[in-house]
Amino acid sequence: MRADAARNRARVLQIAREQLATGDDSLMFNSIARLAGVGVGTVYRHFPNRQALLEALMAERFQRLVSEAQAAAADEDALAGLHRLLRYALGHVLDGPGLTGVLEAASDADARTSAMKTDFDRAITELLDRARQAEAIRPDLEADDVRRLLCGIEHAVRVGEDRARHTELYLGVLLEGLRPPR
Numbered sequence: 001m002r003a004d005a006a007r008n009r010a011r012v013l014q015i016a017r018e019q020l021a022t023g024d025d026s027l028m029f030n031s032i033a034r035l036a037g038v039g040v041g042t043v044y045r046h047f048p049n050r051q052a053l054l055e056a057l058m059a060e061r062f063q064r065l066v067s068e069a070q071a072a073a074a075d076e077d078a079l080a081g082l083h084r085l086l087r088y089a090l091g092h093v094l095d096g097p098g099l100t101g102v103l104e105a106a107s108d109a110d111a112r113t114s115a116m117k118t119d120f121d122r123a124i125t126e127l128l129d130r131a132r133q134a135e136a137i138r139p140d141l142e143a144d145d146v147r148r149l150l151c152g153i154e155h156a157v158r159v160g161e162d163r164a165r166h167t168e169l170y171l172g173v174l175l176e177g178l179r180p181p182r
Contacts, residue, residue, distance in 0.1 A: 005046075008038050008046070009046045011036045011037070011038065012032055012033075012038065012042070012043050012046060012047070012053075013056060015032050015035045015036045016032050016053055016057055019031075019032070019035075020096065020097050021096065023097070025098065025101075029043045029044065029050075048109065049109060051105060051107075051108070051109040052109035054101050054102060055102055055108065055109050055112075055113045057098055058099050058102045059110075059112065061092065061095075061098075062102055062103075062113070062116050062120075063116060064092065065092055065099070065120065066119045066120045068088050068092070069085055069089075069119075069123035069124055072084055072085035072088075072127055073124075073127045075127075078127055078130035078133075078134060078136065079131050079134065079136040079137065081127055082128070083175055085124075085127065086146075086171065086174060087171060089150050090150060090153060090154065090157075090167060090170075090171055091167070093150060093154045100150070100154050103117075103147050103150065104147065104148065104151045121147075122143075124143040124146050125142070125143045128142070128143065131178075136178075136179075136180070137178045137179065137180060138179065138180045138181060139180065141178065153171070156170060
């Protein structure tokens with residue numbers, strides 16, 4: 001990538017990140033281009049669609065989540081690792097908007113995102129399999145369910161008041177719901 005193209009890409013990402021930080025998750029390319037001082041075609045050359053931009057913005061955060069999932073999968077106590085991962089993951093998706101948009105997307109714009117999803121799901125699957133073998137969780141829970149539940153809880157916490165209380169309440173409900181039926 002030429003130096004000026006790399007600068008433009010970095011500027012677009014900076015502006016988009018600032019918009020997300022202020023609560024504007026629309027990621028309107030015209031607005032980003034104007035604020036970045038580039039043409040909208042420049043934005044589209046780097047990011048063919050909103051999903052591609054979102055994935056680029058979330059790549060580093062998603063990689064941290066994947067690393068945490070892999071560390072949890074290595075935990076000797078699978079249930080403790082799963083609980084730790086879910087607590088971390090919920091806090092991580094609540095730290096800033098956007099990550100759930102990557103986690104819940106039916107398709108990915110970038111092969112690196114798909115690879116991270118595969119790594120994330122693989123680590124969760126390993127954790128769930130070990131917890132199931134120990135009869136510590138319900139038998140029908142899959143990695144995709146975990147991603148969906150995290151995204152749902154993130155949304156529920158974000159739209160309500162008293163985020164700290166609701167985060168703990170909903171996380172407790174999730175952890176209790178992991179138990180096998182009696």
